[in-house]
Amino acid sequence: MPDLSRVLPEAHIPELPDPYYGKVRDCYDLPDGRRLLISSDRISAFDRILAAIPFKGQVLTQTARFWFDATSDICPNHVLSYPDPNVVLARRVTILPVEVVVRGYLAGTTGTSVLTLYKQGVREMYGHRLPDGLRDNEVLPAPLITPTSKAFDGGHDEPLTEAEIVAQGLLTRAQWDEVSAKALALFARGQAMAAERGLILVDTKYEFGLDEEGRILIADEIHTPDSSRYWIASGYEEAFRTGQRPPSFDKDVIRAWVAARCDPYRDPIPEIPDEMIRRTSEVYIEAFETITGRPFEPDLSGATPLERIRANLAPHFTR
Ligand code: ADP
Numbered sequence: 001m002p003d004l005s006r007v008l009p010e011a012h013i014p015e016l017p018d019p020y021y022g023k024v025r026d027c028y029d030l031p032d033g034r035r036l037l038i039s040s041d042r043i044s045a046f047d048r049i050l051a052a053i054p055f056k057g058q059v060l061t062q063t064a065r066f067w068f069d070a071t072s073d074i075c076p077n078h079v080l081s082y083p084d085p086n087v088v089l090a091r092r093v094t095i096l097p098v099e100v101v102v103r104g105y106l107a108g109t110t111g112t113s114v115l116t117l118y119k120q121g122v123r124e125m126y127g128h129r130l131p132d133g134l135r136d137n138e139v140l141p142a143p144l145i146t147p148t149s150k151a152f153d154g155g156h157d158e159p160l161t162e163a164e165i166v167a168q169g170l171l172t173r174a175q176w177d178e179v180s181a182k183a184l185a186l187f188a189r190g191q192a193m194a195a196e197r198g199l200i201l202v203d204t205k206y207e208f209g210l211d212e213e214g215r216i217l218i219a220d221e222i223h224t225p226d227s228s229r230y231w232i233a234s235g236y237e238e239a240f241r242t243g244q245r246p247p248s249f250d251k252d253v254i255r256a257w258v259a260a261r262c263d264p265y266r267d268p269i270p271e272i273p274d275e276m277i278r279r280t281s282e283v284y285i286e287a288f289e290t291i292t293g294r295p296f297e298p299d300l301s302g303a304t305p306l307e308r309i310r311a312n313l314a315p316h317f318t319r
Pocket residue numbers: 021022023024025026027035037078090091092093094095207209219220221
């Protein structure tokens with residue numbers, strides 16, 4: 001039973017330089033070209049923070065760690081070390097202005113998802129042509145890259161084609177060719193390893209960046225429950241046949257609960273019941289254990305998670 005008081009809503013540490021407080025991670029740029037990314041326990045949706053979920057930050061960091069380790073032969077990544085279970089010390093890169101989404105199935109609910117567009121009758125999307133007659137949640141003939149512009153200023157992602165990416169000068173042709181080949185190879189590895197664990201890696205989002213020498217690294221996070229959709233393979237066929245949504249890690253109950261009670265983009269967020277927070281924490285932990293095949297070991301050291309992180313990061317304090 002997760003202890004609801006052991007939570008990391010934010011990691012604001014005044015002794016660390018150059019903060020960037022993201023939707024989920026609180027980041028600091030060290031003067032020597034490294035970047036600390038601290039995964040908080042925030043759950044974000046509808047452009048705002050809904051709640052803090054105990055151990056979510058540790059789960060995300062450790063899931064990404066599992067996948068960075070498992071894919072470093074395919075693509076070099078930004079990781080230098082893990083000073084704390086919630087923290088990655090990374091090579092700072094210039095994030096490329098394109099979010100590289102890869103999709104294996106006709107799925108999704110947002111305005112940019114292939115299922116939403118397909119149901120509106122669109123067949124030409126992201127520079128690909130989809131056949132008629134596909135059904136909800138059907139496997140695509142081959143995984144597709146559906147890039148979107150990266151909205152650095154809190155704006156919304158817009159669909160792109162590879163022709164637009166190159167024509168608009170977002171990436172050079174050579175950079176796009178490299179990034180897209182790497183993304184497909186990472187996704188193929190992800191799907192194969194997920195299958196061994198009884199999971200389907202449905203779709204995911206990658207962020208690539210350029211290091212000082214102009215090398216392309218995979219940055220941010222990889223194949224985490226926040227950046228990816230997973231389905232439970234054993235329930236897929238039946239769900240697909242009967243037109244139901246395939247079973248997945250049910251981590252979106254809070255989103256659904258909030259959306260059912262208010263206009264989540266405008267109204268104040270109602271207080272979320274403890275039971276729902278506890279349940280969501282358990283789902284994240286279950287996701288970690290199923291994806292990696294390893295037991296989750298919550299770090300309970302220190303008076304609070306923030307105290308522990310401060311102690312582990314003290315060597316990087318600049319004031
Ligand atoms: P956001 O709200 O911008 O998505 P996040 O909560 O995801 O923020 O925090 C991570 C931020 O750090 C993102 O903006 C991501 O693009 C950026 N980032 C991730 N890895 C690196 C890196 N190695 N170098 C520079 N920026 C990075």
